[in-house]
Amino acid sequence: MAILEVRDLSRSFGGLQAVFNVSFTVKNGSIKALIGPNGAGKTTLFNLISGFLKPDTGSVLFNNQKIHGLKPYQVAGKGLSRTFQHIKLFHKMTVLENIMIGRHIHSKAEFISGMFNLPWTQREEKAIRERSLEILNFLGLSEMADAEATSLAYGQQRIAELARALACEPKLLLLDEPAAGLNMRETAEMAKLIARIRDMGITVLIVEHDMSLVMNISDEIIVLSYGQKIADDIPLAIQKNSEVIRVYLGEEDA
Amino acid sequence: MGHQRYLQILGLISAVIAVQLFTYYTDTGHHLTQLTMSAYYSLVIIGLCLLIGYAGQISLGHAGFFAIGGYISAFLTTHNFLPYKDNYFISFLSKSGLLASREDLYGGQILIFHPWAACIAAVLFAVIVAYLIGGPVLKLKGHYLAMATLGFGIIVYKIVLGTEKFGAADGISDVPSFVLLPGVEITGKLPVRIMNYYVAWVIVIICMIILLNLINSRIGRALRSIHGAEDASNAMGVNTAKYKLNTFVLSAAFASVAGVFLTHYNGGIGPSEASVMKSVRYVAIVAVGGMANLWGALIMGVLLNFLSLRGYFGTYDDAVFGGILILIMLFAPEGLLRIDLFRSLKGMFLKISDSKEKT
Ligand SMILES: Nc1ncnc2c1ncn2[C@@H]1O[C@H](COP(=O)(O)OP(=O)(O)OP(=O)(O)O)[C@@H](O)[C@H]1O
Ligand SMILES: [Mg+2]
Numbered sequence: 001m002a003i004l005e006v007r008d009l010s011r012s013f014g015g016l017q018a019v020f021n022v023s024f025t026v027k028n029g030s031i032k033a034l035i036g037p038n039g040a041g042k043t044t045l046f047n048l049i050s051g052f053l054k055p056d057t058g059s060v061l062f063n064n065q066k067i068h069g070l071k072p073y074q075v076a077g078k079g080l081s082r083t084f085q086h087i088k089l090f091h092k093m094t095v096l097e098n099i100m101i102g103r104h105i106h107s108k109a110e111f112i113s114g115m116f117n118l119p120w121t122q123r124e125e126k127a128i129r130e131r132s133l134e135i136l137n138f139l140g141l142s143e144m145a146d147a148e149a150t151s152l153a154y155g156q157q158r159i160a161e162l163a164r165a166l167a168c169e170p171k172l173l174l175l176d177e178p179a180a181g182l183n184m185r186e187t188a189e190m191a192k193l194i195a196r197i198r199d200m201g202i203t204v205l206i207v208e209h210d211m212s213l214v215m216n217i218s219d220e221i222i223v224l225s226y227g228q229k230i231a232d233d234i235p236l237a238i239q240k241n242s243e244v245i246r247v248y249l250g251e252e253d254a
Numbered sequence: 255m256g257h258q259r260y261l262q263i264l265g266l267i268s269a270v271i272a273v274q275l276f277t278y279y280t281d282t283g284h285h286l287t288q289l290t291m292s293a294y295y296s297l298v299i300i301g302l303c304l305l306i307g308y309a310g311q312i313s314l315g316h317a318g319f320f321a322i323g324g325y326i327s328a329f330l331t332t333h334n335f336l337p338y339k340d341n342y343f344i345s346f347l348s349k350s351g352l353l354a355s356r357e358d359l360y361g362g363q364i365l366i367f368h369p370w371a372a373c374i375a376a377v378l379f380a381v382i383v384a385y386l387i388g389g390p391v392l393k394l395k396g397h398y399l400a401m402a403t404l405g406f407g408i409i410v411y412k413i414v415l416g417t418e419k420f421g422a423a424d425g426i427s428d429v430p431s432f433v434l435l436p437g438v439e440i441t442g443k444l445p446v447r448i449m450n451y452y453v454a455w456v457i458v459i460i461c462m463i464i465l466l467n468l469i470n471s472r473i474g475r476a477l478r479s480i481h482g483a484e485d486a487s488n489a490m491g492v493n494t495a496k497y498k499l500n501t502f503v504l505s506a507a508f509a510s511v512a513g514v515f516l517t518h519y520n521g522g523i524g525p526s527e528a529s530v531m532k533s534v535r536y537v538a539i540v541a542v543g544g545m546a547n548l549w550g551a552l553i554m555g556v557l558l559n560f561l562s563l564r565g566y567f568g569t570y571d572d573a574v575f576g577g578i579l580i581l582i583m584l585f586a587p588e589g590l591l592r593i594d595l596f597r598s599l600k601g602m603f604l605k606i607s608d609s610k611e612k613t
Contacts, residue, residue, distance in 0.1 A: 072489050
């Protein structure tokens with residue numbers, strides 16, 4: 001069963017066709033990778049799916065419900081969360097507080113209840129804190145809980161972003177280059193982590209340039225070039241796909 | 255965490271009482287007048303602190319909301335509605351008990367709004383205005399937002415200055431006292447100066463508790479996340495537009511409440527209360543207070559307003575606040591009394607004493 005279905009999605013910026021007529025599905029419980037040269041439109045596609053951009057044409061179905069046209073916070077509320085290619089942790093907040101924001105959609109206190117610190121909001125706060133600590137524990141970041149998030153080492157910031165997205169308990173997780181800037185050891189750990197997340201039952205759609213990571217963990221791979229889908233297959237077949245080889249070799253020639 | 259909050263509030267209560275006793279025994283009771291006025295001004299400032307320091311949205315128009323509160327309640331409690339008493343709406347209000355008659359300066363009977371009714375109308379109006387302008391304006395960021403709110407402030411200023419019914423350049427005077435509860439009234443009359451000092455501070459303390467609760471709640475955290483990375487906040491399911499708007503409206507409500515109370519306390523209001531310089535002053539105080547620091551905002555709000563009202567800044571009054579703003583932006587753009595600054599100072603101190611112990 002497909003958890004995500006993208007149909008004929010297009011988006012241009014001025015004269016530039018960043019995403020053109022892209023269709024694909026993501027199977028529930030799988031890891032799907034989205035690869036392609038720089039500027040191929042991968043991040044744009046993520047922005048279209050997560051509500052940061054509106055498509056010119058086409059549709060996005062999440063659990064058979066259309067989500068294109070919704071605001072990002074509404075998409076998040078449906079159970080789809082994401083990380084960013086350029087890390088966007090909350091400044092001046094601790095790691096724990098960053099993760100606690102991930103619990104936002106699972107909690108209820110609003111302005112009035114917050115202003116009067118009603119007893120049930122205190123219980124809710126406690127639950128938010130405990131769940132967030134669990135997630136930090138799971139990712140091995142609990143020692144950094146009280147450090148300012150943006151003061152962490154780069155690799156830890158990537159993990160913190162992942163933790164924050166996981167705290168939403170999403171059904172589908174979009175990861176935009178989670179291994180960018182990581183060293184080899186960290187990349188291998190990230191790969192293991194993503195596989196574990198999938199094993200928890202969370203579907204993952206990942207954009208990544210690191211081929212070893214992509215080939216190791218993905219169930220399926222889509223290749224994007226100049227905004228168009230040129231391949232959509234299992235890793236072994238992608239490695240042998242002549243069109244894909246041409247696009248990547250062509251890039252290296254340049 | 256929660257206990258610390260209430261200990262701080264207890265500290266504030268003790269300080270309020272200590273100051274009053276001090277003025278009593280040193281025979282400096284006249285200072286209570288300015289301390290009362292400063293208390294009301296600090297309501298604007300703590301509300302603005304929530305907006306600027308926590309939600310990260312600037313407003314250079316909050317004197318406008320203060321003035322809306324002050325002017326509407328002043329107008330409704332001084333304007334004689336007797337000539338309109340046959341008007342369907344006015345007679346309806348009169349029958350509902352929202353109007354009251356009293357004697358004017360010359361002994362004639364006039365029909366005015368009950369201060370409570372005027373207060374509610376004034377705050378409601380400010381809230382509606384804040385919703386209407388906040389919706390479109392809060393889509394802007396940074397200096398665009400600053401300019402748009404500045405524009406709003408200028409419009410309010412020009413309206414109160416140019417409206418005959420609002421007394422134009424003279425403003426509105428002869429505003430009656432505001433009986434909050436039987437025996438508790440907001441007025442500048444000398445015999446009840448001490449009571450008014452306490453009334454003002456009880457209001458401030460209640461508002462502080464409400465805001466401290468809020469910033470330590472799920473909402474407060476969401477507001478800080480908007481400040482920290484708005485896109486990411488939205489991606490985490492925070493309805494950033496709604497939260498920014500609610501915070502803007504809440505801070506406008508605080509400003510208008512301050513306007514209502516201070517106008518009754520002073521017995522009037524003038525157009526300078528709506529001036530852009532006042533808005534700048536409020537922002538400057540939030541900045542010295544440390545931006546995301548409600549206690550800093552409150553302390554600075556009381557201190558600087560008190561000094562200003564006592565005339566310590568002389569003819570340079572407005573210039574002092576402009577100067578403060580420039581200095582802060584140059585040397586401490588993230589605010590002066592910053593909480594994290596205290597933390598790192600404390601950390602540094604601990605490290606130093608640690609290493610001393612080791613050697
Ligand atoms: N908001 C925008 N306005 C204008 N052009 C944009 C915008 N976002 C992306 N583009 C352009 O669209 C194209 C696709 O960009 P996108 O960021 O989606 O590529 P990408 O595949 O994620 O690349 P990378 O691997 O470098 O992250 C690029 O040419 C980019 O300059
Ligand atoms: Mg990208």
